Amino acid sequence: MRHLITTFTLVFLGLCAFAQEGEESTKPPQIFPTSPEAASLGKYGEIPVNLSTGKINHTIPLHTINEAGFSLPISLSYNYSGLMVDEIPGATGLGWDFSGKGMITRQVRGLADESQLGYIGPNQIGKKVHQYATNSQSMPADEIGLLIREAAAGKWDTESDKYMISVGSLSATFYFNHDGEAVFAPYKNYKLTRLPNNGGFELIDDGGTKYYFELQETTQIETLGAT
Numbered sequence: 001m002r003h004l005i006t007t008f009t010l011v012f013l014g015l016c017a018f019a020q021e022g023e024e025s026t027k028p029p030q031i032f033p034t035s036p037e038a039a040s041l042g043k044y045g046e047i048p049v050n051l052s053t054g055k056i057n058h059t060i061p062l063h064t065i066n067e068a069g070f071s072l073p074i075s076l077s078y079n080y081s082g083l084m085v086d087e088i089p090g091a092t093g094l095g096w097d098f099s100g101k102g103m104i105t106r107q108v109r110g111l112a113d114e115s116q117l118g119y120i121g122p123n124q125i126g127k128k129v130h131q132y133a134t135n136s137q138s139m140p141a142d143e144i145g146l147l148i149r150e151a152a153a154g155k156w157d158t159e160s161d162k163y164m165i166s167v168g169s170l171s172a173t174f175y176f177n178h179d180g181e182a183v184f185a186p187y188k189n190y191k192l193t194r195l196p197n198n199g200g201f202e203l204i205d206d207g208g209t210k211y212y213f214e215l216q217e218t219t220q221i222e223t224l225g226a227t
Contacts, residue, residue: 059099070209072168074100102167104201104213111157113176114198117150118157126178129158165203167211 058078065072076092077099092098111118119126128147131139139147150156160175163182174184174192182192189206200214 062100072100074098099166100168102211102213103165105164105166107162107164109157109159109161110154113157113161115157117155119160120176120178120180121157123156124178125156125158126160126176126180128156130178165213170205170211 060076060078061073062076063074065074076096078096087094089095090097111121113119113121115121117123117125119129128139128143129151132144132147136144147156151158160177163174165172165174172184172188172190173186174182174188177183180194184190184192191204193202194200195202195212195214200212200216203211203213205211
């Protein structure tokens with residue numbers, strides 16, 4: 001039986017602001033932090049549950065939604081993997097997170113994947129990188145030189161972003177390959193596709209349940225002028 005789960009939250013970690021295409025940029029990118037809730041949730045896929053890490057992972061069950069054979073547990077989870085100085089607590093407290101709401105967090109590595117010069121963007125930088133890594137002999141020398149120069153300058157994105165899914169008892173990490181296909185690491189029997197116009201993601205788990213991650217969290221940065 002297939003089920004449909006809609007309206008989850010999509011969060012991008014470490015969104016970077018870059019100069020317009022064609023402009024020389026010598027300034028480091030600006031890193032926009034996410035909300036405390038998103039940052040707390042992002043820790044769950046980062047450090048595996050292992051006693052050797054000293055990590056404490058405690059869950060307090062609150063409620064379970066059961067509908068037509070589908071089960072969605074809702075709980076408060078505490079995750080200790082090292083608290084930073086001046087870390088801002090979320091609504092549930094420092095180190096605690098309200099699980100069950102569903103979220104995808106992203107770590108931008110280089111440029112955003114879908115940007116003009118991103119890994120799976122319109123200029124298909126990922127395919128150039130893959131061709132160079134697997135069959136560089138088929139590439140003209142000038143294309144190889146351009147790829148190396150632009151990558152070294154940080155203008156071309158040569159690495160896929162890292163995405164982490166958490167919804168109910170389901171958690172996974174995935175990347176996009178050079179063809180724009182989601183690859184789960186470690187492997188999961190899931191299917192994930194991007195919605196049109198960067199509208200989010202559709203995830204189908206191994207039981208046929210569909211999850212839609214459509215709402216996006218945005219961070220606004222205000223700069224006050226000198227007085």
